[in-house]
Amino acid sequence: MAQILFTHVRPHDVLVEDGRVVPLERRTEDCEVVDCGGLLALPAPVDAHIHPDKTTWGQPWLSRTPAGTLRDLIEGDVAARAGMTAPVAERAGALMDSAIARGTRAWRAHVDVAPVYGLSNVHGVREAAQARGDLLDVQIVAFPQLGLLTAPGTAELMERSLREGADIVGGLDPVGVDGDLHGHLDLLYGMAERHAVPVDIHLHDRGEEGVAQVVEIARRARSSGVPTTISHAFCLEGREDLAETLFEAGVSLTTCALGASPIPPVGPLREAGVPVGLGSDGVRDPWTPFGDGDMINRAHLLAYRTDARTDEELAACYEVAAHGGAALLGLEPVRFQPGDPATFVLVRAESMAQAVVDRPTPQVVVRDGRVIQAGS
Structure with a gap:
């Protein structure tokens, strides 16, 4: 699976390869880039x-x-x-x-x-x-x-x-x-x-x-x-x-x-x-x-x-x-560390606390490194 870099993400960019988070320094030249416009990444619930x-x-x-x-x-x-x-x-x-x-x-x-x-x-x-x-x-x-x-x-x-x-x-x-x-x-x-x-x-x-x-x-x-x-x-x-x-x-x-x-x-x-x-x-x-x-x-x-x-x-x-x-x-946790499953959501919020209060609809849903849902 090709690499995908989710950039402009809170709290930090996320590089994905073969369905898992990998260190940013492993980015390759043919990496696909997804500009997330400042969205917050949350582990999938x-x-x-x-x-x-x-x-x-x-x-x-x-x-x-x-x-x-x-x-x-x-x-x-x-x-x-x-x-x-x-x-x-x-x-x-x-x-x-x-x-x-x-x-x-x-x-x-x-x-x-x-x-x-x-x-x-x-x-x-x-x-x-x-x-x-x-x-x-x-x-x-x-x-x-x-x-x-x-x-x-x-x-x-x-x-x-x-x-x-x-x-x-x-x-x-x-x-x-x-x-x-x-x-x-x-x-x-x-x-x-x-x-x-x-x-x-x-x-x-x-x-x-x-x-x-x-x-x-x-x-x-x-x-x-x-x-x-x-x-x-x-x-x-x-x-x-x-x-x-x-x-x-x-x-x-x-x-x-x-x-x-x-x-x-x-x-x-x-x-x-x-x-x-x-x-x-x-x-x-x-x-x-x-x-x-x-x-x-x-x-x-x-x-x-x-x-x-x-x-x-x-x-x-x-x-x-x-x-x-x-x-x-019995599932692996998603903490956005290298090796973690790339299974997360991107929402409009400044922090996890704000997301809990505001209840935003996910703009992007990622499962094992695949974008399965993308909103406006």
């Missing part, structure tokens, strides 16, 4: 938690019904999706295209597996992902949205999904939904060990009940060596004291900065070495009319929810989306 099988992106408006509990939301989701006519691959693919245009490099996609759906959601999201394999990395989590123990047949489908397109085994509120912490975790970690895959557990349960589940998940992760992520972890709000426990167990976290929901102590967790990623969660689906799959927007929301004010605090929120998400998904 990662959406570490998204539900693309549920989305109505690109479809007619969906009016949502009131819901007071998690079970209400789950049941409303099933009912609404029964009326969707566009296939999963079409809806998920449309959302992928939008995310790619906004610079997202990878997704961890939580995809419902249940008797009512079979493996159609896994197959549909995998189909959409394979069609865009050179533009977006997609990890699929087999997610038991209707319960793992409480929906008979789900465990068998989860097992099959790991042979038919899923990469990660997912869990959901072992106590709050399934009512059996150890039974739920026995199944999850058993599958993970048999298939040599990670675990990613949704945990909405709050208070000491939620904390007890976090502690047990950490114990399981540490004893098994299975890479483990806890998603949402509302119960960890204000619980900086558990950072060391999570770090020693090798447990990662994701947050989506949702509405009025609690947010784990992102700063102290990162300082303790716990990987923390940021995600969109639901996007225009039966659960919520909000969301757009734009991770610059999501970093803005995280900054707003955590009352970030200084440049350092604002930039840290974008770093959760970029570096935190990359670490969680």
Whole structure:
């Protein structure tokens, strides 16, 4: 691949060769030059938690019904999706295209597996992902949205999904939904060990009940060596004291900065070495009319929810989306150092902090050294 020099870039010019950043002094005479007019280079973000099988992106408006509990939301989701006519691959693919245009490099996609759906959601999201394999990395989590123990047949489908397109085994509120912490975790970690895959557990349960589940998940992760992520972890709000426990167990976290929901102590967790990623969660689906799959927007929301004010605090929120998400998904970081993947976005901003506040649309999207999107 020929060299490309992205010049007049903040904070410094970027020379790319064979999909990676190389030292500027290696520039050759036939190097292609792209004048970026003072745009800011940002590492491409990662959406570490998204539900693309549920989305109505690109479809007619969906009016949502009131819901007071998690079970209400789950049941409303099933009912609404029964009326969707566009296939999963079409809806998920449309959302992928939008995310790619906004610079997202990878997704961890939580995809419902249940008797009512079979493996159609896994197959549909995998189909959409394979069609865009050179533009977006997609990890699929087999997610038991209707319960793992409480929906008979789900465990068998989860097992099959790991042979038919899923990469990660997912869990959901072992106590709050399934009512059996150890039974739920026995199944999850058993599958993970048999298939040599990670675990990613949704945990909405709050208070000491939620904390007890976090502690047990950490114990399981540490004893098994299975890479483990806890998603949402509302119960960890204000619980900086558990950072060391999570770090020693090798447990990662994701947050989506949702509405009025609690947010784990992102700063102290990162300082303790716990990987923390940021995600969109639901996007225009039966659960919520909000969301757009734009991770610059999501970093803005995280900054707003955590009352970030200084440049350092604002930039840290974008770093959760970029570096935190990359670490969680096992991707190489993009820090614009020689050898790093040349996967980044160029935006109109003076600094990362300003980009988080202003939420600019990427003018240029670069993936492995290729310009895949160029705006005006």
